[in-house]
Amino acid sequence: xxxxxxxxxxxxxxxxxxxxxxxxxxxxxxxxxxxxxxxxxxxxxxxxxxxxxxxxxxxxxxxxxxxxxxxxxxxxxxxxxxxxxxxxxxxxxxxxxxxxxxxxxxxxxxxxxxxxxxxxxxxxxxxxxxxxxxxxxxxxxxxxxxxxxxxxxxxxxxxxxxxxxxxxxxxxxxxxxxxxxxxxxxxxxxxxxxxxxxxxxxxxxxxxxxxxxxxxxxxxxxxxxxxxxxxxxxxxxxxxxxxxxxxxxxxxxxxxxxxxxxxxxxxxxxxxxxxxxxxxxxxxxxxxxxxxxxxxxxxxxxxxxxxxxxxxxxxxxxxxxxxxxxxxxxxxxxxxxxxxxxxxxxxxxxxxxxxxxxxxxxxxxxxxxxxxxxxxxxxxxxxxxxxxxxxxxxxxxxxxxxxxxxxxxxxxxxxxxxxxxxxxxxxxxxxxxxxxxxxxxxxxxxxxxxxxxxxxxxxxxxxxxxxxxxxxxxxxxxxxxxxxxxxxxxxxxxxxxxxxxxxxxxxxxxxxxxxxxxxxxxxxxxxxxxxxxxxxxxxxxxxxxxxxxxxxxxxxxxxxxxxxxxxxxxxxxxxxxxxxxxxxxxxxxxxxxxxxxxxxxxxxxxxxxxxxxxxxxxxxxxxxxxxxxxxxxxxxxxxxxxxxxxxxxxxxxxxx
Amino acid sequence: xxxxxxxxxxxxxxxxxxxxxxxxxxxxxxxxxxxxxxxxxxxxxxxxxxxxxxxxxxxxxxxxxxxxxxxxxxxxxxxxxxxxxxxxxxxxxxxxxxxxxxxxxxxxxxxxxxxxxxxxxxxxxxxxxxxxxxxxxxxxxxxx
Numbered sequence: 001x002x003x004x005x006x007x008x009x010x011x012x013x014x015x016x017x018x019x020x021x022x023x024x025x026x027x028x029x030x031x032x033x034x035x036x037x038x039x040x041x042x043x044x045x046x047x048x049x050x051x052x053x054x055x056x057x058x059x060x061x062x063x064x065x066x067x068x069x070x071x072x073x074x075x076x077x078x079x080x081x082x083x084x085x086x087x088x089x090x091x092x093x094x095x096x097x098x099x100x101x102x103x104x105x106x107x108x109x110x111x112x113x114x115x116x117x118x119x120x121x122x123x124x125x126x127x128x129x130x131x132x133x134x135x136x137x138x139x140x141x142x143x144x145x146x147x148x149x150x151x152x153x154x155x156x157x158x159x160x161x162x163x164x165x166x167x168x169x170x171x172x173x174x175x176x177x178x179x180x181x182x183x184x185x186x187x188x189x190x191x192x193x194x195x196x197x198x199x200x201x202x203x204x205x206x207x208x209x210x211x212x213x214x215x216x217x218x219x220x221x222x223x224x225x226x227x228x229x230x231x232x233x234x235x236x237x238x239x240x241x242x243x244x245x246x247x248x249x250x251x252x253x254x255x256x257x258x259x260x261x262x263x264x265x266x267x268x269x270x271x272x273x274x275x276x277x278x279x280x281x282x283x284x285x286x287x288x289x290x291x292x293x294x295x296x297x298x299x300x301x302x303x304x305x306x307x308x309x310x311x312x313x314x315x316x317x318x319x320x321x322x323x324x325x326x327x328x329x330x331x332x333x334x335x336x337x338x339x340x341x342x343x344x345x346x347x348x349x350x351x352x353x354x355x356x357x358x359x360x361x362x363x364x365x366x367x368x369x370x371x372x373x374x375x376x377x378x379x380x381x382x383x384x385x386x387x388x389x390x391x392x393x394x395x396x397x398x399x400x401x402x403x404x405x406x407x408x409x410x411x412x413x414x415x416x417x418x419x420x421x422x423x424x425x426x427x428x429x430x431x432x433x434x435x436x437x438x439x440x441x442x443x444x445x446x447x448x449x450x451x452x453x454x455x456x457x458x459x460x461x462x463x464x465x466x467x468x469x470x471x472x473x474x475x476x477x478x479x480x481x482x483x484x485x486x487x488x489x490x491x492x493x494x495x496x497x498x499x500x501x502x503x504x505x506x507x508x509x510x511x512x513x514x515x516x517x518x519x520x521x522x523x524x525x526x527x528x529x530x531x532x533x534x535x536x537x538x539x540x541x542x543x544x545x546x547x548x549x550x551x552x553x554x555x556x557x558x559x560x561x562x563x564x565x566x567x568x569x570x571x572x573x574x575x576x577x578x579x580x581x582x583x584x585x586x587x588x589x590x591x592x593x594x595x596x597x598x599x600x601x602x603x604x605x606x607x608x609x610x611x612x613x614x615x616x617x618x619x620x621x622x623x624x625x626x627x628x629x630x631x632x633x634x635x636x637x638x639x640x641x642x643x644x645x646x647x648x649x650x651x652x653x654x655x656x
Numbered sequence: 657x658x659x660x661x662x663x664x665x666x667x668x669x670x671x672x673x674x675x676x677x678x679x680x681x682x683x684x685x686x687x688x689x690x691x692x693x694x695x696x697x698x699x700x701x702x703x704x705x706x707x708x709x710x711x712x713x714x715x716x717x718x719x720x721x722x723x724x725x726x727x728x729x730x731x732x733x734x735x736x737x738x739x740x741x742x743x744x745x746x747x748x749x750x751x752x753x754x755x756x757x758x759x760x761x762x763x764x765x766x767x768x769x770x771x772x773x774x775x776x777x778x779x780x781x782x783x784x785x786x787x788x789x790x791x792x793x794x795x796x797x798x799x800x
Contacts, residue, residue: 372673
């Protein structure tokens with residue numbers, strides 16, 4: 001019955017989304033501006049009633065999606081094998097957390113999660129949004145309902161998560177062991193919050209276009225959603241990268257895999273949007289561009305969903321290999337993006353020109369930032385889609401890391417210079433000479449650090465050394481906005497910017513250091529053999545079997561010592577899962593203040609030796625620490641913005 | 657700056673950025689697009705030496721040999737039309753076995769052999785790199 005209840009909730013939610021769209025469209029149509037002169041009392045009242053219904057419907061729709069998703073988790077927790085999805089993706093012997101995570105660790109469940117987050121976001125807008133004009137809010141919720149309808153149709157007609165299987169199997173297939181990891185259990189929801197947050201920004205943009213209401217109020221209403229989406233994307237990408245690093249056992253942290261690109265592209269677009277929406281909110285500039293970016297950002301999350309869920313890609317992350325579903329998502333993509341672009345084309349002429357500014361100004365700097373981010377986005381998009389397009393034309397080819405490294409790395413270095421200088425430029429207009437004076441210190445630091453590395457560690461390579469120099473300069477520049485300020489009275493969103501930009505410097509320093517100074521040792525080790533890697537002496541002390549809840553493993557016992565320090569144990573494992581039969585490498589990673597020791601055990605060679613792979617990766621942790629700082633900066637900005645707007649709202653209320 | 661001029665400047669900048677991105681991407685694509693090779697692609701002509709590429713195919717039956725150092729293996733990759741000898745130093749994935757699909761990351765040596773720094777084996781029965789699925793299907797069609 002639980003599964004049927006979930007399905008019923010899903011159908012009801014879909015019906016409510018249809019109602020929400022109809023109410024919004026009807027209300028806006030009845031009250032359309034052209035009719036204002038001949039509008040009688042009755043039709044004004046009718047429009048008000050129609051539009052008044054939109055908010056409660058959106059809230060109930062959100063609740064119903066949550067109920068449906070709750071039912072899905074329940075059937076997974078109870079291991080109800082008569083539900084097809086549970087039978088194919090779960091196992092009664094699995095730990096509880098992976099039973100729950102199993103609910104979204106598959107195609108149907110993850111699409112239901114998508115809709116749930118979408119529904120809850122719509123409900124949240126309906127509940128909390130007080131800044132927008134009612135017409136724009138109604139149009140926004142209408143757009144949100146239109147997006148949701150497509151996904152409801154997708155779930156109900158092409159990928160029903162609650163489908164039964166007759167006869168029910170005795171036990172399930174299990175979950176891919178690579179996915180049985182706490183990090184991964186929460187990785188997809190995090191990214192989905194980001195994707196769906198961008199769909200809210202998209203709905204705001206559509207709503208503002210429909211009612212021709214593009215301006216600072218619209219930007220302020222949209223900004224928290226963009227910020228929220230961006231924070232989740234940042235955390236999701238950072239966590240995903242760390243997961244790939246420790247779980248795959250390859251020692252790499254970014255592979256330019258199309259599925260990684262699928263989350264990077266919306267992040268790039270959201271980063272650009274975040275900066276342009278600030279220009280729109282504070283200086284009323286870049287109106288059309290901001291709306292366009294909101295459309296692009298959501299397009300990127302749709303393309304991401306399409307790439308991952310269509311079966312076009314084969315990767316660790318892609319579950320579905322089903323052309324019908326691929327075509328369905330592609331159709332949705334074309335419908336939404338095409339519709340939004342058509343609306344944009346039709347209405348962009350009526351979006352009034354915003355405030356103007358001089359090229360040398362904070363606004364100009366943000367335009368520069370937007371252009372560079374767009375260029376990076378364009379390159380990632382080309383590199384990701386080109387092989388697929390070529391394949392459609394009948395040519396087989398493949399684009400790999402060399403392409404991205406060659407193109408993205410130099411642009412990122414330019415972008416870093418922009419991030420460093422941008423916040424030092426004044427709004428509206430600035431003087432060249434004054435700006436040059438302000439950037440002297442960071443530039444000197446960058447040059448000094450880079451020159452030092454070239455002199456004493458030139459084997460590291462040109463790009464890593466440039467990266468380290470730029471990171472040092474950016475670190476100094478990013479705290480410059482706090483210079484000579486009362487730190488306690490500095491607004492929280494200024495702190496957010498400082499912390500996020502500092503995070504970029506920290507991340508780049510980690511990347512460059514890992515590139516430049518990693519040392520690796522690959523050996524066939526007998527018990528008793530010892531090896532040096534970086535500052536560590538690693539001794540193989542034994543090999544033993546281990547048993548876990550649903551796996552068995554061979555574990556190597558390593559005694560590790562650094563200099564004269566105390567020795568300690570490390571235990572990398574090679575695990576075997578019976579259901580489905582899969583092997584994974586569990587690396588053992590030691591984190592020190594200045595880097596990580598990464599150990600992996602491989603196969604025996606039949607003569608008493610075992611393969612061992614040891615890496616010393618100096619300052620590799622900075623990569624993710626920087627990601628966390630970027631996310632934290634976003635969070636500080638979000639809190640700062642929401643608090644300031646609340647205060648302003650109260651003041652306006654008191655004045656009125 | 658007048659509004660009209662500013663809009664023009666922004667549009668021009670945008671165009672420059674888009675053209676720059678496309679130019680950069682396309683020139684890099686020209687160099688790097690041929691990233692994936694099947695043995696048949698390099699049979700009879702010189703493979704690209706010293707560039708990071710991928711080689712994909714099936715591990716030939718009976719070809720896996722372990723070298724004396726305990727960490728290097730040698731095997732041949734085939735796509736039914738040609739074969740390429742490969743050496744790999746490292747921990748091979750557990751699903752790496754004979755008559756099974758593999759994608760090797762590394763570079764060709766001047767003698768036409770392949771030095772791999774990483775092996776990707778299929779990790780479940782559904783996995784096959786898209787490039788390879790096409791190539792294998794083409795090879796099968798030719799055999800018939």
